[in-house]
Amino acid sequence: MKTLLELLRRRSCKVSSIRFSERTLAIKSSGIRRLFDLAQRTPGVISLGIGEPDQDTPVHVKEAAKKALDEGYTHYTPNAGFPDLREALAEKLRLDNGIDAAPDEVIVTGGGGTGALMLSALCLINPGDEVLLPDPGFVVYEAVVLMAGGKPVYVPLKEEDGFRMLPSEVEKRITSKTKCIIVNTPSNPTGGVLEEEDLKGIADLAVKHDLYVISDEVYEKLVYDGHRHLSIASLPRMKERTVTVNSFSKTYAMTGWRIGYAAAPKELIDQMVKLQQFTMVHAPAVSQRAALAALKGPQDFVKEMAEEYDKRRRFIVDRLNSIEGLSCLRPKGAFYVFLNIKKLGMRSEEVAMALLERAKVVTVPGVAFGPGGEGYLRISYSRPIDQLEEACSRIEKAIEELKGG
Numbered sequence: 001m002k003t004l005l006e007l008l009r010r011r012s013c014k015v016s017s018i019r020f021s022e023r024t025l026a027i028k029s030s031g032i033r034r035l036f037d038l039a040q041r042t043p044g045v046i047s048l049g050i051g052e053p054d055q056d057t058p059v060h061v062k063e064a065a066k067k068a069l070d071e072g073y074t075h076y077t078p079n080a081g082f083p084d085l086r087e088a089l090a091e092k093l094r095l096d097n098g099i100d101a102a103p104d105e106v107i108v109t110g111g112g113g114t115g116a117l118m119l120s121a122l123c124l125i126n127p128g129d130e131v132l133l134p135d136p137g138f139v140v141y142e143a144v145v146l147m148a149g150g151k152p153v154y155v156p157l158k159e160e161d162g163f164r165m166l167p168s169e170v171e172k173r174i175t176s177k178t179k180c181i182i183v184n185t186p187s188n189p190t191g192g193v194l195e196e197e198d199l200k201g202i203a204d205l206a207v208k209h210d211l212y213v214i215s216d217e218v219y220e221k222l223v224y225d226g227h228r229h230l231s232i233a234s235l236p237r238m239k240e241r242t243v244t245v246n247s248f249s250k251t252y253a254m255t256g257w258r259i260g261y262a263a264a265p266k267e268l269i270d271q272m273v274k275l276q277q278f279t280m281v282h283a284p285a286v287s288q289r290a291a292l293a294a295l296k297g298p299q300d301f302v303k304e305m306a307e308e309y310d311k312r313r314r315f316i317v318d319r320l321n322s323i324e325g326l327s328c329l330r331p332k333g334a335f336y337v338f339l340n341i342k343k344l345g346m347r348s349e350e351v352a353m354a355l356l357e358r359a360k361v362v363t364v365p366g367v368a369f370g371p372g373g374e375g376y377l378r379i380s381y382s383r384p385i386d387q388l389e390e391a392c393s394r395i396e397k398a399i400e401e402l403k404g405g
């Protein structure tokens, strides 16, 4: 059987005479995006492939944006973001995250959390620097490290450890070239959440070896089973060496507004602002006004969304575990299940392709998130429960067929 990625590659592959930079060619295009495109062209498909809330942006946020447009927020803004938004973010970071940030220790980023990750990497990483990343991990980490000329070093996350990034595994990979550790809790693609002891252990290593930490916390509000999100920058001696990356995308269902933020020591923020000035310039003016309304307005939306995801999580975990040959942990965060398909004896790309063809269900091959993702599929439960039910029934049937040869 042709692998899914081969098939997709063939569609987009052209012989090129353009002499691309090595930096560009080193970066693989995202397996997730290609699947999403293919799904859009296939009628009747249920996509459990993409990582964004299915809810709409709250009404009061959209209203604030409409009003802002009428009031003339259609021009350039300060590169670091509007001062009132930076102030609101500093307050949020203090109250929610225990990070004692001043407004000038916050940057509002264009391009969402992805923009913040790129600016952090460009500011901190020199060619040849080693950067420790979770494997499996969010696809953007490897790409931004490569863009900065750094060397990604994968820290394996294992299912038997709840896909946590263990300090012992981090420590084994620290060398004299290590500059930075990228931490992500709750995690995409596994839904895993780091325990306090993990974060303290990683913090101790960062202090001991004088490393920076980029902490991606975009799913901070989607935690379950009584878990409390902890920001590594709130731990002693960590604020001065941590860039805390966050976004409005997941918390307020604002993926299309392309606005994120980061908190870090002022000198680091100043440098990120400088780079933003010459790249994205600033986050869109209208998105900044919407973001301010999101922060300052009622937060019921966030709580209700998390409760809804919790229901879906409980449903899908039980349902998938009832299918013979498949198994998954009960993830503690985000809206993903990392489904173990090892018993099928097929590669994750083959299983994802088979599910697309036979069940018309889109999943993402785990290998798209790094070598450690082989043997898994990422399932996003950001879909109404009736669609999840239908998708699971189709998956069950397709898996029975696959096992029957």
Ligand SMILES: Cc1ncc(COP(=O)(O)O)c(C=O)c1O
Residues within 6 Å of the ligand: 051, 111, 112, 113, 114, 115, 138, 184, 187, 188, 216, 218, 246, 247, 248, 249, 250, 255, 259, 260
């Ligand atoms: C772990 C993680 N970090 C960051 C992002 C970036 O989101 P955005 O650029 O929309 O803010 C995503 C999006 O899927 C994500 O899963």
